[in-house]
Amino acid sequence: MTRSLYVRTVLVFIAAVIVSLVFAFVLAIHMYSSNVKSLAEGQIIAHGKKIIAELSEASPADLDAVMANAVEVPGLRVKIMDANGGTVAYGSGGSKQGTPITEAQLRLVLQGGIYRGMVSYGKDEHAGPSFLIGLPFQLGDRPYALYITPEIVRLLDMFRKFTLTVLGYVLAAGSLLILLAARYIVKPVQRLTDATKRMAKGDFGVVLASKRKDELGVLTSGFNEMAGSLRMLDKLRSDFVNNVAHEIQSPLTSIAGFSKALRTKALTDETRGRYLTIIEEESQRLSRLSANLLRLSVLQQDRELHNPGAFRLDEQIRRCVIASEPQWRAKDIEPELELDGVTVVGDADSLEQVWHNLISNSVKFAEAGGRIAISLRREDDAAVAEVRDNGRGIERDELQHIFTPFYKADRSRDFAVKGNGLGLSIAKAIVDMHGGSVDAESEPGVETRFTVRLPIRPDAAFA
Structure with missing residues (x-):
């Protein structure tokens, strides 16, 4: 099956399309993830500073309510930790243990630094890896750490699924077009193959119609010219055989006829001599024909x-x-x-x-x-x-x-x-x-x- 030029052409085209689509998919995911991360990081830090400002302005009596309200941000996982590593508040988008914070990450933020890095969730979470922003702040004389994780993984998953769906449709449509294109390319070759087989069987009347101007059109035109030359050669061969037979038959007929006539005893010496002259001339004619045929054959083969x-x-x-x-x-x-x-x-x-x-x-x-x-x-x-x-x-x-x-x-x-x-x-x-x-x-x-x-x-x- 794979020996067919049509099948091979289709497989090569489909393989090229699949490789191109996989490369495009990986590149799109990478570029999308990088762009989302770079754009979102600045917005997350700005939003974190806004939360810290709200907490700093709250009165001690309203602090718990303000803190509980501040961590409820759509699309973000917000978590506030104290100096002992305990979770003071967390948004409904996550859980108390949902965003794992290491001791080193906590110490960096409590010492006044801003943490930027990746975080992996537990197996019971379906978010997958994401990046983490940690901001320091103080309420009174007590240091706290605010950790924010954007919920972009779901968005990335949706993007991946959408991209895969689009690529699937593209692959299906592309494969259909490839099938049609391959048939358009291979069909003239198949016609040439069939015509060649007919010519191999002695049918030199093959003529292929083609309006193409590409290489296949040139090949078809060349084939038609070759077929025409073979038709002419076949006709010349046939005519040559007929002519040789005619040229040989004529003197042989004369020689046979006059030889038979010589058996007649009633012939005069003059008539007998004339018959012998004719036989001699026809014999010389055969000799010249044989010599010329041999000469022509040698010249055509040895140039x-x-x-x-x-x-x-x-x-x-x-x-x-x-x-x-x-x-x-x-x-x-x-x-x-x-x-x-x-x-x-x-x-x-x-x-x-x-x-x-x-x-x-x-x-x-x-x-x-x-x-x-x-x-x-x-x-x-x-x-x-x-x-x-x-x-x-x-x-x-x-x-x-x-x-x-x-x-x-x-x-x-x-x-x-x-x-x-x-x-x-x-x-x-x-x-x-x-x-x-x-x-x-x-x-x-x-x-x-x-x-x-x-x-x-x-x-x-x-x-």
């Missing part, structure tokens, strides 16, 4: 550069353009090059694949006799390479997906153009591994531009 070195980036791009000459010659395209001399530090083999993929991609989708422009320049501490073509282009809503594995913006040409939708994904993974970025811009029918930014390491410089 460290293993063979970094300084090299001329402009020369590397120029070699890639020359290597792809059969492709752009076949389309009657003459690439436009504007390459500044830039030296960078990185994995040369990996970056070479980036340029091959981008250039091949532009050549594939450029119109015959079209235009391809490749440039390289340095901007601050980065090398910026651009590959532009004037092909059909990519729609705006498709640009954000083109680096997704197996995504093909030009679906209508899937079978006319060789490719499996992994080239741009691999290129982006390699650029990311180098701490750079790759972006795409396109205006359909006008121009498509891929921009690669690579950081230049401190030991790299212009040639």
Whole structure:
């Protein structure tokens, strides 16, 4: 039961309230007692002097009556003692033995001193400890001692009971508020826990509504963002599996179909050769798909550069353009090059694949006799390479997906153009591994531009 965050929160809050109330109660009693004592002491001494004045002015014949009347003071215990320690008079608020006076207390007052101290009553009294004031006076040549004890203990008891009652109500009301507050605090956490359990079971469609602006609101927003990312990843995983199955199934179907057709004896040599060519091309397609999948998997798992070195980036791009000459010659395209001399530090083999993929991609989708422009320049501490073509282009809503594995913006040409939708994904993974970025811009029918930014390491410089 105590493992519940709700129960723990409630118990901690209630414990804190109880400790605070006990401290407040003790402090209030102490301050109240101190204030009452300091305020009452002066008034008691003044009242005692008034009693002494009345006794001093009384005639011997009226002394007993005046003394009996003087000791009757509401809220005070009054006691008059003679030099022998005998009680001469006492008020109705106490008893003849009620206020215990020690020999030292009596001697101090009879010698002319004023006594201030505490006194404890007998067990049959319900007043408890209180403070005692002793004043000296004389009637004729006989010394007397006047002792006064205020009956504030009852008042203190009433105050204690009242305070305890108030604190009890405060504790009850506070506990109720704590229960509500704890539920307000813990409920979002419980919802997050339930949502997490649902996500653990594969339900990524969880969305938590929250209008809170505090830390729990931020946590809920973060959870929703995480859930959205997981939904997207789950969809990408599902699409990835479907795409892999599709990309593998298509060439396998072709290979199986044409292999079966080759069993027909009536085929001409020309037809047989064409079928064998198709089988070979589809086999190569499967091989490229397998190699690209392996390459992409390695890049996504291992993001460290293993063979970094300084090299001329402009020369590397120029070699890639020359290597792809059969492709752009076949389309009657003459690439436009504007390459500044830039030296960078990185994995040369990996970056070479980036340029091959981008250039091949532009050549594939450029119109015959079209235009391809490749440039390289340095901007601050980065090398910026651009590959532009004037092909059909990519729609705006498709640009954000083109680096997704197996995504093909030009679906209508899937079978006319060789490719499996992994080239741009691999290129982006390699650029990311180098701490750079790759972006795409396109205006359909006008121009498509891929921009690669690579950081230049401190030991790299212009040639």
